[in-house]
Amino acid sequence: MRTCNPEYRVITLLATSLRHNPELAVFLTLALGFLLGRLRLGSFKLGNVVGTLLAGVIIGQLDIQVHPLVKIVFFDLFLFATGYKVGPQFFRGLKKNALPQVLLTLVLCITSLVATVVAAKILGYDCGTAAGVLAGAFTESTVIGTAGDMISRLNLPEAEKQRLLNNIPVAYAVSYLVGTGFVVWFLSSLAPKLMRVNLKAESRKLEAQMSIQPAEQFSTSGYREWDIRAYRLADRFADRQIADLEKSFAPERVFVERIRRNSEFLNATPDTELHAGDVAAVMARHRVLLSRSFAVGSEVEDRELLDFPTMTADIVVTNRALDDQTLPRLAEQYGRGVALEKLIRGGEEIPFTAETTVQRGDLLRIVGATQHVERVGKILGYLERPSSETDMVFVGLGIFVGGLIGLLSIKVGRLPLSLTASGGSLIMGLVFGWLRSVRPTFGRIPEPALWVFDTVGLAVFIGVVGLNAGRSFVTGLRVTGPSLLLVGFLVATLPHLVAILFGRYLLKMNPVILLGACSGAGTVTAALRAIQDEAGSKLPALGYTVPYAIGNILLTAWGPVIVMLMR
Numbered sequence: 001m002r003t004c005n006p007e008y009r010v011i012t013l014l015a016t017s018l019r020h021n022p023e024l025a026v027f028l029t030l031a032l033g034f035l036l037g038r039l040r041l042g043s044f045k046l047g048n049v050v051g052t053l054l055a056g057v058i059i060g061q062l063d064i065q066v067h068p069l070v071k072i073v074f075f076d077l078f079l080f081a082t083g084y085k086v087g088p089q090f091f092r093g094l095k096k097n098a099l100p101q102v103l104l105t106l107v108l109c110i111t112s113l114v115a116t117v118v119a120a121k122i123l124g125y126d127c128g129t130a131a132g133v134l135a136g137a138f139t140e141s142t143v144i145g146t147a148g149d150m151i152s153r154l155n156l157p158e159a160e161k162q163r164l165l166n167n168i169p170v171a172y173a174v175s176y177l178v179g180t181g182f183v184v185w186f187l188s189s190l191a192p193k194l195m196r197v198n199l200k201a202e203s204r205k206l207e208a209q210m211s212i213q214p215a216e217q218f219s220t221s222g223y224r225e226w227d228i229r230a231y232r233l234a235d236r237f238a239d240r241q242i243a244d245l246e247k248s249f250a251p252e253r254v255f256v257e258r259i260r261r262n263s264e265f266l267n268a269t270p271d272t273e274l275h276a277g278d279v280a281a282v283m284a285r286h287r288v289l290l291s292r293s294f295a296v297g298s299e300v301e302d303r304e305l306l307d308f309p310t311m312t313a314d315i316v317v318t319n320r321a322l323d324d325q326t327l328p329r330l331a332e333q334y335g336r337g338v339a340l341e342k343l344i345r346g347g348e349e350i351p352f353t354a355e356t357t358v359q360r361g362d363l364l365r366i367v368g369a370t371q372h373v374e375r376v377g378k379i380l381g382y383l384e385r386p387s388s389e390t391d392m393v394f395v396g397l398g399i400f401v402g403g404l405i406g407l408l409s410i411k412v413g414r415l416p417l418s419l420t421a422s423g424g425s426l427i428m429g430l431v432f433g434w435l436r437s438v439r440p441t442f443g444r445i446p447e448p449a450l451w452v453f454d455t456v457g458l459a460v461f462i463g464v465v466g467l468n469a470g471r472s473f474v475t476g477l478r479v480t481g482p483s484l485l486l487v488g489f490l491v492a493t494l495p496h497l498v499a500i501l502f503g504r505y506l507l508k509m510n511p512v513i514l515l516g517a518c519s520g521a522g523t524v525t526a527a528l529r530a531i532q533d534e535a536g537s538k539l540p541a542l543g544y545t546v547p548y549a550i551g552n553i554l555l556t557a558w559g560p561v562i563v564m565l566m567r
Contacts, residue, residue, distance in 0.1 A: 015062040022066045022467075029055045029463035030456075049141055050176050052459045053169060056466020064467050071464035075145045076425040078457030079556075080399050081450055082142065083429020086549035088361025088437040090430050098546045100507045104514075105521040105547040108499035109554040112138060112522075115494050116558075117565050119487045125171075127151065127566035128164035131559055132171025133484065137492035138555055139176060140523050141458055144168050144465060145422050146559025154567070166469045169462075175488030183492050183522065187515055188530035191500055197511045203537035206512050226339040226367060228257060228283045228310075230302040234295065235276055243270035245280075249294070254284040255337050257369055260305045270336070281305050283337070283368070309370040312341065316440045317362045318381030324357045334379050337372030341365045348528075348541045361437035382440035394432065394443040395453075402428025426556060496522060509543075516540030520547035523555060 018025040033052025083090075112134065120130035131147035134140070151164050192199045237245050242256045259266040260279040266272065268280070279302055288294055317323075322330065327340065342365040343352045350356070358364070364380065366373055377383030406424020436443040445453070499518050503509040509517070512535055519527035520543065531540045 018059070018062055018064050022064055025059055025062075025064045025467060026066060026070065026460060026463060029059055029467060030459055032059070033459060033463060048455060048459055049139075049462055050173065052463045053173055053466045056463040057169075057173075057469060060467040060470025063470060066464045066467050068464075068468075071145075071461045072422070074457045074460035074464075076399050076403070076422055077395075077453045078461060079142060079145070079422055079426040080395065080402070080429040080432075081445070081453035081457065082552060083426045083431075084398075084433035084436070084445060085450065085454070086552055087430040087433025087435075088359075090546075090549035090553060091434050100503070100509060101517050101543060101546045102550060104499055104503045104507065104509070104517050105550045105554070107502050108495045108518065108521040108547075109551060109558070111495040111498045112491065112555070113558050113562065115491050116562060119490060120566060123483055123487065125487075125566075126164055126167060127563045128167035129171045129484075130566050131562050132168040132173075133175045133487055133491055134555070134558060134562060135168070136172040136175030137488050138522050138524070140552070140555040141172075141462060142426070142552075142556040143559040143562075144172060145461060146556055147563050148465075148559075149422055150560035150563040154563075169465050169469050171484055171488075174484040175491065182489065183496065183524050184527045184530045186493055186496060187519055187524070187527045188534045191496070191515060191518075192511065192534070194497075195500065195504055195511050199512065199515075199531070199535040200537075202510070202512050203535040203539055206510060206539055207537065224286055225341065226283065227286045227289055228281055228306060229289055230260075230300050230305050231280055231282055231297040232300050233274060233278050233280055233297040237274050237278075237297075238276040240274055241270065242268050242272045242274065245274065245296070246270070249284075249288070249296075252284065252288050253331065253335075253339075254282065254288065254296075257281045257283050257337065258305060258308055260302060265305065279305060281308070283339075285339075310368060311370045311373050312365065312367045313373050313377065314384040315364045315366060315377045315380050316382045316384060316437060317358055317360055317364060318438055318440060319379065320360065322358060322380060323360050326354070327352060327356050327358065328354050330358060330380075334376055338366045338368035338376050341367055345545050348545055349538065350541055350545075351538045361434070384440070387444065388446055388448070389444070390446060390449040391442060391444050394436075395445065398428045398432045399425045402426070423556070423560075426553070430553070512537070512539050513543035516543030517547045520544035520549075521551040523548060523551050 018028070029052060033055035034048055035051070036054055037048040037051030039051075116130055116134045116137075119125075120133065125133070128147070128151060131143055131151075135143035135147070148165055148168060151161055154161065156164075233245075245256060246254050256268045256272075258281040259268055259272065259274070261275060261277075274280075279300060280296075281302075282289075282296060284294070331340075340352065342363075343350045343356065343358075344363040344365070345359065345361075360381075363384075366376060368376075374383065402424035403421035404424065405427065406421045432443060496518050499521065500514065503514045503517065504511065515531045516528060516539075519525070519531060519540070525548075528540060528544050532538055
């Protein structure tokens with residue numbers, strides 16, 4: 001008999017265990033979802049979000065229900081982390097010099113809302129399906145939560161609310177395949193052809209305009225941009241000050257860090273007088289040290305001289321007086337003895353040149369003697385000390401205060417409209433992220449912890465959505481699946497096409513920056529990577545950070561808006 005089959009009994013026992021212990025189903029969903037997320041079909045990768053959703057749907061066929069509070073808690077953590085990451089760039093984007101990128105983002109996001117609503121009205125979709133289409137087409141999973149919160153507040157029978165809520169992940173799953181796969185190809189391959197530009201050639205032109213040295217593009221852990229070597233100084237530097245030696249190689253930056261005079265070691269300052277026979281520890285770019293014109297003296301082996309403490313540190317720029325100053329100006333005033341390795345803005349590494357300006361909230365990774373790095377850290381802002389501790393007072397209060405603000409509502413017609421507690425968490429994440437960039441002495445969330453809040457928070461939320469949708473997911477997909485593919489395609493590509501035409505021909509944006517801005521405004525990070533690969537350059541990231549920050553907020557806000565418009 002079937003009931004005597006050992007495999008059947010194991011499955012029955014497993015299903016019963018998961019039904020009575022739904023927390024186990026959540027962890028099984030995470031494990032299976034992240035495993036599915038690693039699968040590749042050619043260049044297409046499912047990713048953790050879709051993988052977890054599909055895993056939840058599969059396990060949800062066992063009729064497992066997880067309390068809604070679980071997904072709300074993790075969703076609030078995710079939204080707060082999202083706001084925290086993009087806060088500095090979001091407020092930066094409101095300034096005048098970022099106006100073209102802000103306008104481009106507004107055009108793309110508004111077009112996405114209009115295209116979704118029009119298509120949904122024509123095909124007779126309900127508000128849940130429409131919200132899922134928008135969320136999937138722009139890979140903006142937060143829309144699932146904000147739209148779901150709004151649907152839960154509607155004055156509808158409970159069964160109808162549940163039907164609408166279950167339709168969101170169905171539409172999301174189908175349109176997501178288009179939103180990632182096709183949009184990545186569209187922006188990296190088709191869009192340059194539509195603009196009739198060669199992305200690699202345009203990147204080389206822009207690099208030339210910005211005076212970027214090609215060698216710096218290939219700096220890796222195997223190549224040191226800066227180096228320190230020991231030289232017995234040439235006689236011509238005797239009886240001169242260290243400042244004279246350093247200035248003689250201008251505009252190249254050359255520093256004397258330490259002096260050996262006979263058996264004595266001296267710390268070098270600009271007014272230190274050099275003597276005949278001095279051996280100096282000289283810091284400069286690797287290519288400068290190797291050039292024939294670098295006639296500082298003869299190189300010698302002197303391990304003791306070079307054995308002094310150095311450090312690589314991350315400095316958050318908070319000094320208001322330094323906002324919008326160029327890197328060469330900062331280097332001339334404060335940068336003696338240190339070298340800039342990376343400039344990170346909004347979580348993305350930004351190519352830097354002689355014309356690059358520093359913005360508050362930027363993270364500068366500098367290297368040099370410990371005393372110089374600490375000195376520069378105090379001037380620029382805040383030197384990040386390695387720590388694994390998260391300021392949970394900061395996180396807890398941020399989500400609590402944001403939630404209270406989100407509960408406030410205003411009436412639009414007969415419908416009460418509010419940010420919801422989750423939307424308030426996002427807004428407060430923005431504010432707290434900005435505060436952290438201005439006053440980084442509090443509110444630290446280390447990168448690993450931020451990854452947990454961001455990635456695991458969203459994965460648990462999506463997984464629970466899949467588990468609770470369960471059997472209704474398959475039914476809904478069977479009914480609306482074919483049309484969703486077409487609608488997802490239109491909603492995903494039309495806004496990007498409009499934005500490209502607007503940015504290229506009205507705003508006159510450089511195509512390299514324009515495509516980076518489109519990937520940011522549409523929150524399609526995978527597209528940025530593809531564009532950079534196609535361009536053979538990191539320059540598209542210059543257009544990414546501000547649109548990504550604003551696009552995240554606008555697309556998340558469209559969740560309740562689209563529900564209201566469809567009702």
